[in-house]
Amino acid sequence: MKTIGFDTEKYLKEQSAYILERVENSDKLYLEFGGKLIGDKHAKRVLPGFDEDAKMKLLATLKDQSEIIICVYAGDIERNKVRGDYGITYDRDVLRLIDEYRAYGIPVNSVLITRYQNQPNVDIFMTKLKRNGISVHTHKAIDGYPTNVEAIVGENGFAKNAYIETTKPLVVVTAPGAGSGKLATCLNQLYHEYARGNEASYAKFETFPVWNLPLKHPVNTAYEAATVDLKDVNMLDNYHYEAYREVAVNYNRDTEMFPVIRRIIEKISGKASVYQSPTDMGVNRIKSGIINDEVVCEASRQEIIRRAFSVENDYKKGLADEDSLRHMQLILEETNLKKEDxxxxxxxxxxxxxxxxxxxxxxxxxxxxxxxxxxxxxxxxxxxxxxxxxxxxxxxxxxxxxxxxxxxxxxxxxxxxxxxxxxxxxxxxxxxxxxxxxxxxxxxxxxxxxxxxxxxxxxxxxxxxxxxxxxxxxxxxxxxxxxxxxxxxxxxxxxxxxxxxx
Structure with missing residues (x-):
């Protein structure tokens, strides 16, 4: 019998309360969902006892207050990028996600095609969605994004990309995978909300890395192993420590982007940001659900080994580069693991x-x-x-x-x-x-x-x-x-x- 190391119900209770707290502090909350909203098999593997659909079930309890925008990067559709755990392309996964969300009774507002450049395959996909009654929007790439704040928050920035009309206080922004433009979508919506006189806010539903576990905890290392293709590296959140004298773990992209994101939010809202660190932006209560750390650690070590095999196979197939392969080898050495374990x-x-x-x-x-x-x-x-x-x-x-x-x-x-x-x-x-x-x-x-x-x-x-x-x-x-x-x-x-x- 499988040994349990994680209490999903306890986690959902805390996570739900924290989300509601964020919702109550503004007219509308745009919540970026990191990781998989449905079928989070990585979390299930590293946290034995975790319900892979836990995040969806959590949202189902808030369905009267929420709606979903699904983002997908046009380039991923054009090159037929495949979601590895299901073996289906991103465009097909969008269709699967819509069906899943509907089954839980959570309305899908629309599908947003990000960085759209009139790609032929994307046009075919959009036509298919529209003919099935799905609202579709497109956003063009913004020159200077994300570093040129003045250009981004201007006539040639968010202003030129369409505002997506929403009606619920909680708008969940999700995607088939990383790099789909979820953050840019949230910020774009914030810009248009404030232009309409609405007080909106942004937060990120985080699963990994777990901010209040040690930097080298196997759960966090397993996340780094799972994202070597994205060049993600776990690191200490210096902004959080300076603000609160509290150690917190984040990853390089969020940490590097934080000053820019904060400036964009302040430029949009015209007031100082409530966020003092990238960790502040996240809603993450994963640690509260860990009831057996030893079980979770061992499960995470096994996931690291699985990821090592996966990267080697992707390299063989031409889907991963040498940097990813070397990074994975370093992770194995740092954790003192061998594939034969x-x-x-x-x-x-x-x-x-x-x-x-x-x-x-x-x-x-x-x-x-x-x-x-x-x-x-x-x-x-x-x-x-x-x-x-x-x-x-x-x-x-x-x-x-x-x-x-x-x-x-x-x-x-x-x-x-x-x-x-x-x-x-x-x-x-x-x-x-x-x-x-x-x-x-x-x-x-x-x-x-x-x-x-x-x-x-x-x-x-x-x-x-x-x-x-x-x-x-x-x-x-x-x-x-x-x-x-x-x-x-x-x-x-x-x-x-x-x-x-x-």
Whole structure:
């Protein structure tokens, strides 16, 4: 059973009260949401017990007072940037988010396309939104943003970008990912609110880094590991210390930007800012929910290792640069961690070597090892019938159901029929069954086969299992495994030299 280190209810109670306090101090609060509003899987991993939808549930309690603006950077749509934890592009994620927000009863005011330059793919996306009844706005890039305060708060700055009409006292500004222009949107709205004679304010809903945990606490280090591509570095908030003689942790972008943001807010409002530090701007009560620091620390260390594998894989795929790779290596050294400290890693590698030694084939052997929530590690390798991802799922379900290895969950005839369909009718050059295909076959067999049904009923027990693959999995297998709730890493090696099928 998973050990809990975080109390979500306690955290939500404190966080909600603090947000309401901010709302009551102004006519309207623009609240920038850092991190994921829905499906915050990073927080769930480093804070065992954290509800990945906690922030959304918190907002649901304030739904009568709030509405949402979703920002998305035009360049991310144009280049089809993918959200890693879901494997979908940012434009598709915007659609997913709208559906999720509506399901919670929180109105979506509009979608804002930031730094818009008439990109063709962006125009298509905007048309799709409009035809589905979604209000869409665009903002152009502002010359001199964010450092040239006089230009920003002027006729060629915020004044030229449209004001988005809002009706609720709490306006949540969110996005599919970082770099979407949430801060600029909030400041743009503040400018227009004050131009209309309204007293509006800005705050940031923070999750990480946690300002009142030590700088090198594993939770904060795990955040730095998760954002190496953004070049984020945790640091002490000197502004906060000078103002309050209290140590606080923030990160480089917020700390570097604080003097400029404060000047912009003061220029807009015509009065001194209430904020003395970047930490002041944040609404962060994460520490209040930590009930077992040792559990949280260990979970965070494991997340650092997972991130190390992720960066290596992104580098192999051309998605990360050498600076990110070096930064991640430094984080491992500073925390005295090795990638092999992740339990399934060496087991998967050793089994692959063992299989390799018994075969004449010199091609790389794909093996996946899964550490089940009960602590047992199960392996699976690619065979003529199924790939390693499918094999390890079968073997894990057998283990959880106490079914003997000698018993077939699926009749070989069924698997061969599916293979024939793939190879002869669908003209696939990869006839082995994938994890997704295996699960569909298992679900169908469970209707008439009691043993298959017993195994099928174990699927929910794979949630929070830890896995490692000796090769880079294809996107279909990776997403299937993640959808099962399994956290998987892999060595940065392709299984073959085939560029397309890798």
């Amino acid at each position: 992740r339990k399934p890693v060496l087991i998967a590698r050793h089994y692959a070597e063992k299989v390799q030694s018994r075969m004449d084939d010199t091609s790389l052997q794909a093996v996946v090892a899964i550490e089940l929530p009960n602590g047992k590690v199960v392996t699976g390798r690619t065979t003529s019938l199924m790939d390693a991802a499918a094999a390890v799922i079968v073997n894990s379900l057998k283990s959880l159901a106490n079914i003997s290895d000698e018993i077939d969950l699926l009749a070989p005839m069924i698997l061969q029929t599916i293979q024939t369909l793939k190879k002869d009718d669908l003209k696939s050059k990869v006839p082995t069954l994938s994890a997704n295909e295996l699960l569909i076959a298992l679900a169908i067999s469970a209707v008439t086969n009691p043993t298959a049904d017993l195994a099928y009923k174990q699927l929910d027990k794979l949630t929070d299992a830890q896995a490692h693959s000796t090769v880079i999995l294809n996107s279909e297998n990776e997403q299937t495994i993640r959808m099962l709730g399994i956290d998987i890493t892999n060595d940065p090696v392709y299984p073959t030299d085939n560029l397309y099928y890798n």
